[in-house]
Amino acid sequence: MSATPYPFTKQKKFNTTNTQVRGRFAPSPSGPLHFGSLFAALGSYLHAKSQNGLWFVRIEDIDTTRVQKQAREQILEALTAFGFVWDCDKQTESQLRISDQNCLTQTQRINRYQECFEYLEAQHLLYGCECTRKEIKALGGSYNGQCKNKQLDLQTHPVRIKQVNPLHSYTDLHFGLQEAPEGLSTEDYLIKRRDGLFSYQLAVVVDDIDQGITHVVRGSDIMPLTARQLTLYQQFGMTPPEFFHLPVISGQVGHKLSKQNHATPIDMKNPKPELVKALELLGLPITECSEIERKSCAKILDWAIKTVDFSRLPKGQEILI
Ligand SMILES: [Zn+2]
Numbered sequence: 001m002s003a004t005p006y007p008f009t010k011q012k013k014f015n016t017t018n019t020q021v022r023g024r025f026a027p028s029p030s031g032p033l034h035f036g037s038l039f040a041a042l043g044s045y046l047h048a049k050s051q052n053g054l055w056f057v058r059i060e061d062i063d064t065t066r067v068q069k070q071a072r073e074q075i076l077e078a079l080t081a082f083g084f085v086w087d088c089d090k091q092t093e094s095q096l097r098i099s100d101q102n103c104l105t106q107t108q109r110i111n112r113y114q115e116c117f118e119y120l121e122a123q124h125l126l127y128g129c130e131c132t133r134k135e136i137k138a139l140g141g142s143y144n145g146q147c148k149n150k151q152l153d154l155q156t157h158p159v160r161i162k163q164v165n166p167l168h169s170y171t172d173l174h175f176g177l178q179e180a181p182e183g184l185s186t187e188d189y190l191i192k193r194r195d196g197l198f199s200y201q202l203a204v205v206v207d208d209i210d211q212g213i214t215h216v217v218r219g220s221d222i223m224p225l226t227a228r229q230l231t232l233y234q235q236f237g238m239t240p241p242e243f244f245h246l247p248v249i250s251g252q253v254g255h256k257l258s259k260q261n262h263a264t265p266i267d268m269k270n271p272k273p274e275l276v277k278a279l280e281l282l283g284l285p286i287t288e289c290s291e292i293e294r295k296s297c298a299k300i301l302d303w304a305i306k307t308v309d310f311s312r313l314p315k316g317q318e319i320l321i
Contacts, residue, residue, distance in 0.1 A: 021053025
């Protein structure tokens, strides 16, 4: 019998023991923050802080091929300039170095992902795949599981996870019932990539479990992947957090601001105008914030924490600016 230990502490199973809201903002250091990421950071911050919760910043640098030198520092500096204060997560504090500035960093946690990977392997949920990109593309979008019974070596191949019991829908706290796109929820997706890196899906779920995140508040562009992530919680035998998706900020219809399309970085030297604009788009009655011209960003955020009402958040999946 396999001696692979169960990689989680059942007692820490959240939603049962964590009564305090625990949220996070998890930027990837692939470039400086832009207005869309500021909006998402504010959404998760106000969601947690307005409920007296904890809010963590996690650096999602698992895809090292996209990491830009300096981006991590720029992101943390920008958050500070805009008045954010993040908490230290006591559950993962022992993994932090002083230079981490209380931010859990994925590339420091490769051994942890390996443990969880080995658990999935021991559950016979993983298999190696030898298909080329070209072959997969020819399958027409989603992978058909053709390597499932080939017993390929997991050390030397990209590794996929079997979708034995996929979830097809879930209830989003903002957008309501969501049907998962069929191909996405049933596809045996890559858990370890061709280049040997663990997938974002594995890292983000393990991180959210280890940090006891109760509410994932993030942009709706990631919403289609939620069912997949929920299935992974099930495969780990863990209760998932609640998901609250925010509209994404777009320059034109269907084109969200992103680092990939070189959205302008937020202005750290003059943060107030963009902060005010983002709060307005979140539905905050900004004209009711007294003496706003004299207030620091931190003071404006204090006001926003007391004032925010998520029922005023726009219901569309996209906000055009
Ligand atoms: Zn294959």
